[in-house]
Amino acid sequence: MLNASQLVGSLVLAVALAGSPGCRDSSASNGAAPSPPSSSTSSADETLVLPGVDVSAMTPRERREWSSVVGTTLAPCPSTPVSVAQCIAEARACGACLQAAKWMARAVGEGASEEQIRRAYKQRFDPAGVRPIPIEGSPVEGPDQAPVTIVEFADFECPHCRQAVPLLDAVLRAHPGKVRLVYKSFTLPFHVHGEPAARAALAAGQQGKFWEMEHVLFERQDHLEDADLERYARALRLDIARWKSDMDSVAVKDRIAHDHALGEDMKLKGTPTIYVNGRELDIEADESLEDRVAGELGVPPVALALPESAPPGSGPTAPDRP
Secondary structure (H helix, E strand, O other): OOOHHHHHHHOOOEOOOEOOOOEEOOOOOOOOOOOOOOOEEEOOOOEEEOOOOOOOOOOHHHHHHHHHHHHHOEOOOOOOOOEHHHHHHOOOOOOHHHHHHHHHHHHHHOOOOHHHHHHHHHHHHOHHHOOOOOOOOOOEEOOOOOOEEEEEEEOOOOHHHHHHHHHHHHHHHHOOOOEEEEEEEOOOOOOOOHHHHHHHHHHHHOOOOHHHHHHHHHHOOOOOOHHHHHHHHHHOOOOHHHHHHHHOOHHHHHHHHHHHHHHHHOOOOEEOEEEEOOEEOOHHHOEOHHHHHHHHHOOOOOOOOOOOOOOOOEOOOOOEOO
């Protein structure tokens, strides 16, 4: 029988991300809604019919079970004190409701009990589960007022972090002005070039070119020797003397040490580890970043425009590990 943690990992919406095992280092409450959902029901099997949720593949029993849980579980937004079903039926301002209803449908289809679903739902959607992540001093792309913040802990020598770059870029392009990306350095001990590369990128950031250097370093991940780093800095037309000084500065080294300590405090399993508005994306279960972001924005997911070298759905299947 699945426990709640296993259920959270196995019952998310899939995006079929391609890749091999990733880089890893070895070292509001639920309950009865205050009023019944105002949505239509099917007289044949007395189940809810909610816009945007396809339950046609379910058996009558599964539809009844899904209707019960979706109609008696509170919406995941504290400002929306109604059931998930009522939230959707009345088009309430809680974009996560549709995502939650689909998640519950998937859970029922996988054979989870109502009790298992409620426990897992609390872990996945309860506002109390949001992790506050300090971002001051970290490289940021996107507006400060963006309603969605993606925080990525990454290692420049991790191949799965490289795979994540076009996916992150595509999500930002798909939602202009609505998403900001924050980079956190988390170098794994067996990646000997990861820390110098991180210093090179942060030093480039002192001249306003962190993201340009970040892309260059991931694109040329197999060439991260000191001479390579300087060649990339010259190609970006950086002030080389200043860049070298910043690479060895206390500020840059402290930034890297702070990020790594934060990652250890958060018990990161490896890289990349991605948080969306303070909730970890379940990469190991192939959870879709676009589905999660769209759910936070309350809009339908879009087909991402990825480069030909990164086929649709490409990305890491799991954080990198030894």
